[in-house]
Amino acid sequence: MLRNILITGGAGFIGSRLVSALSQGEPESNIWVLDNLHPQVHGLNPELPHFASTVNFIKGDIADKLIVKSAVELAQPELIYHLAAETGTGQSYDEVSRYCEVNVSGTANLIEAVRTISGAVTKKIVLAASRAVYGEGGYRDSMGRVYTGLPRQAQMMSLRNFEVPLAAGAKFPAEAIASNAQLSVAPSSVYASTKLMQEYLLNQTGEGAGWSSTILRFQNVYGPGQSLRNPYTGVLSIFSRQLLEGKKLEIYEDGRIARDFVYVDDVVDALVKAGLQTLPHGTTIDIGTGQAISILDVARLLMKYLGVSDDHYSVTGAFRVGDIRHACADIDAARDLLGWAPRVSAETGLSLLANWARTEFDSGSGL
Ligand SMILES: NC(=O)c1ccc[n+]([C@@H]2O[C@H](COP(=O)([O-])OP(=O)(O)OC[C@H]3O[C@@H](n4cnc5c(N)ncnc54)[C@H](O)[C@@H]3O)[C@@H](O)[C@H]2O)c1
Structure with a gap:
C-alpha cells in the first residue's frame, strides 16, 4: 500500500533531495510537498526542483494556518517531515517576529492541522532540528567535570579572547565534547530558540496523541544544491560563491571556530531511516560526522577543490555575537537507534560541492 x-x-x-530519495525508495510513497x-532561497523567479511526476506540490506558507490545514487534509499524511523554516542565525536577530511566525507558529499550525483531520491518520512527525539548540555545547574541564559552555561576551571577543567561558569552579584547560541529547540545551540565538520551540511543541502535543515525534538535530549540512544566493546560511556555499567571484574569504575570529560538516545525502539517509523506524515519542538523535574541523581548514580544502590558490583568505579577528565556537555531534544514538552512519568523506563531499558550485557559477544559474 502507498504511504502518504x-x-x-x-x-x-x-528537502528536495529527500523527495528524490523517497520517490525512488521502498516502500512506494505518495508524496506531497508544501513550500x-x-x-531568499529560490530567487525572485523560482523554478521548482525537478520532482518526479508523481510528487504533488503545494505552493504555500507554513505560517498560513488555512493553507497548512488544507495541505494536511489533501495529503492525509501518515508521515510528515517538517523542514520548512527560516534558517539564518545572524538574520534571526533582525527578523525576530518572522522567525517566530515561520518556525514556531508554523509548527503550531502543522500540529493543529494534524489534530483536526479525521481519524488518527498521522503516525509520525520527523523534525529537521538543529545542533544550534546546544549553544556553546559541553566542555570537560581538566578535572574531568562536564560543564555547559556559557555565552561568549562581545567585550571579551573584541580583545581576541574567543574561548568559551565556563561556570565558576571549572579548571582550565577544558576541551569541547561532542553533543548528544543528554546535554543541556542552551540556545544562544533567536534562530536556535525557535528551533528548540519546534521540538518542545511537537514533543508536548504528541504526548498521548496518535502520532510520535522524532527529532533529528543536524550539524552543518553541506553539498550540491545548497543555495548559492542565500547570504545568511550555508557557510560552504557562501565561501564557494565568494571564491568563484575571485573574492578573499573573511575568516572570523582566529580561524579556529570548529564545525561538524555532514554531507546532504547522509542527512537524507538519516531522515529516511527515521521515517521507517518505530521509536519512542520524542526520541532525539544527533546527526553529524562526529568529527570537527576548523573553518580555516575546511576553507583551505574548498580552495583546493575549487582550484583556487590557497591564499584567498584573511583571518580577521571579526566576530558575530551568537556564533558558537565549537560544534560536533555524538553519533552513537544514530548508530544504535537508526543503524545510521555517515558514508561520505569530507574529501568526496567537498569535491562534489566544488564541482557543482563551479558549474552553477559558470552557467549563471542559482545566483
Ligand atoms: N542546512 C543545515 O545546515 C541545517 C542544519 C540544521 C538544521 N537544518 C534544518 O533543516 C531544515 C531544512 O534546511 P535547508 O538547509 O534545506 O534549508 P533551505 O532554506 O534550503 O530549505 C528550506 C525550505 O523551506 C522553504 N520555506 C521557508 N520558509 C517557508 C515558509 N514560511 N513556508 C513554507 N516553506 C518555507 C524554503 O522555500 C525552502 O525550500 C530547516 O528546518 C533547518 O532549520 C538545516
Missing part, C-alpha cells in the same frame, strides 16, 4: 508523506520545505536544499519557494 507530507514534506514541508520539500523544495529546499535538504513557499522563499525568494
Whole structure:
C-alpha cells in the first residue's frame, strides 16, 4: 500500500533531495510537498526542483494556518517531515517576529492541522532540528567535570579572547565534547530558540496523541544544491560563491571556530531511516560526522577543490555575537537507534560541492 508523506520545505536544499530519495525508495510513497519557494532561497523567479511526476506540490506558507490545514487534509499524511523554516542565525536577530511566525507558529499550525483531520491518520512527525539548540555545547574541564559552555561576551571577543567561558569552579584547560541529547540545551540565538520551540511543541502535543515525534538535530549540512544566493546560511556555499567571484574569504575570529560538516545525502539517509523506524515519542538523535574541523581548514580544502590558490583568505579577528565556537555531534544514538552512519568523506563531499558550485557559477544559474 502507498504511504502518504507530507514534506514541508520539500523544495529546499535538504528537502528536495529527500523527495528524490523517497520517490525512488521502498516502500512506494505518495508524496506531497508544501513550500513557499522563499525568494531568499529560490530567487525572485523560482523554478521548482525537478520532482518526479508523481510528487504533488503545494505552493504555500507554513505560517498560513488555512493553507497548512488544507495541505494536511489533501495529503492525509501518515508521515510528515517538517523542514520548512527560516534558517539564518545572524538574520534571526533582525527578523525576530518572522522567525517566530515561520518556525514556531508554523509548527503550531502543522500540529493543529494534524489534530483536526479525521481519524488518527498521522503516525509520525520527523523534525529537521538543529545542533544550534546546544549553544556553546559541553566542555570537560581538566578535572574531568562536564560543564555547559556559557555565552561568549562581545567585550571579551573584541580583545581576541574567543574561548568559551565556563561556570565558576571549572579548571582550565577544558576541551569541547561532542553533543548528544543528554546535554543541556542552551540556545544562544533567536534562530536556535525557535528551533528548540519546534521540538518542545511537537514533543508536548504528541504526548498521548496518535502520532510520535522524532527529532533529528543536524550539524552543518553541506553539498550540491545548497543555495548559492542565500547570504545568511550555508557557510560552504557562501565561501564557494565568494571564491568563484575571485573574492578573499573573511575568516572570523582566529580561524579556529570548529564545525561538524555532514554531507546532504547522509542527512537524507538519516531522515529516511527515521521515517521507517518505530521509536519512542520524542526520541532525539544527533546527526553529524562526529568529527570537527576548523573553518580555516575546511576553507583551505574548498580552495583546493575549487582550484583556487590557497591564499584567498584573511583571518580577521571579526566576530558575530551568537556564533558558537565549537560544534560536533555524538553519533552513537544514530548508530544504535537508526543503524545510521555517515558514508561520505569530507574529501568526496567537498569535491562534489566544488564541482557543482563551479558549474552553477559558470552557467549563471542559482545566483
Ligand atoms: N542546512 C543545515 O545546515 C541545517 C542544519 C540544521 C538544521 N537544518 C534544518 O533543516 C531544515 C531544512 O534546511 P535547508 O538547509 O534545506 O534549508 P533551505 O532554506 O534550503 O530549505 C528550506 C525550505 O523551506 C522553504 N520555506 C521557508 N520558509 C517557508 C515558509 N514560511 N513556508 C513554507 N516553506 C518555507 C524554503 O522555500 C525552502 O525550500 C530547516 O528546518 C533547518 O532549520 C538545516
